[in-house]
Amino acid sequence: MNPLIVIEQLLLLMLIMLLGYIVARMKLLDEHAEMNFATFINYVSVPALILSSADGAGITGSKMDSIWVLVVSSASYAFFAFLALGLPKLFRAKPDEVGVLQFVTVFANNGFMGLPVVQAIFGSGGLFYAAIFNIPNNILVYSLGVYFISKGKRTHAIDLRKLLLNPAILSAIFALLIFLFEIPVPSLIMKTAASLGNITSPLAMFIIGMSMVRIDIWSAMKDLRLYLFSILRMLLIPALMWFVLRNVISNTFILGVLIIIAGMPGPAMAVTLSTLYGGNTSLATRYVFISTVLSVLTIPLLSLLFG
Secondary structure (H helix, E strand, O other), rough: HHHHHHHHHHHHHHHHHHHHHHHHHHOOOOOHHHHHHHHHHHHHHHHHHHHHHHHHHHHHHHHHHHHHHHHHHHHHHHHHHHHHHHHHHHHOOOOOOOOHHHHHHHOOOHHHHHHHHHHHOOOHHHHHHHHHHHHHHHHHOOHHHHHHHHHOOOOOOOOOHHOOOOHHHHHHHHHHHHHHHOOOOOHHHHHHHHHHOOOHHHHHHHHHHHHHHHHOOHHHHHHHHHHHHHHHHHHHHHHHHHHOOOOOOHHHHHHHHHHHHHOOOOOOHHHHHHHHHHHHHHHHHHHHHHHHHHHHHHHHHHHHHHO
């Protein structure tokens, strides 16, 4: 894949993110609008986008590929969790920083940024496999993720029913079933889902831009440690995954999707959960900003691996 095309797509998304930042900075929209947009994406447009992606799945891979992606995804998160045990020590994290660094080692912005980026680079076929890869992510973020952020002192019980009824999980499972069992879905429904899903990409980046207005940008830019951690998490670790998985996944298109998803920047969820569970919100916010900016460079570099 031509990295210049990837850069162009990323810059397009970043310009939308910049517009979101400007709008929030000018106070044309407030945090309530941001929350409403985020709710719409989570409950409407992302599920619609994932559901509509089932149409393009057969063009880029087989039914066995989709099952294999789920297996590889589960193994990948186990690998990330293992890394999370040692990386904070490598970066000499303070006690109150360990939980956040563990969280962002395992979890990335696979939803709000990952899906739009994959859609922009690979199209709907790639989006389908990205959604499958995200199934373990959506399950673990509110269990293992909360455990990390709260440093093991979780004070809120996990609602298993709410966890498993996450709209992104349900839509990914439905899309997988439609593809595997060739369940006929009226074209009008799929077209409606596709139209709603197309809102996701610009709106998600717009929201990320709005959230950046609350970040102390100067403080974030001075933290050299976060640059090094971002490069390790977003470039070197996905490159290692590519080296291993290229011997396991023969479909280079699907392999490219998985590596790009693995190299996404830090999730805004790190900030949200840090606020809710007493984590280091400042560190989480700085990492989300630095990693998002650096992704304009790291993602095109990753694309060179599967040319």
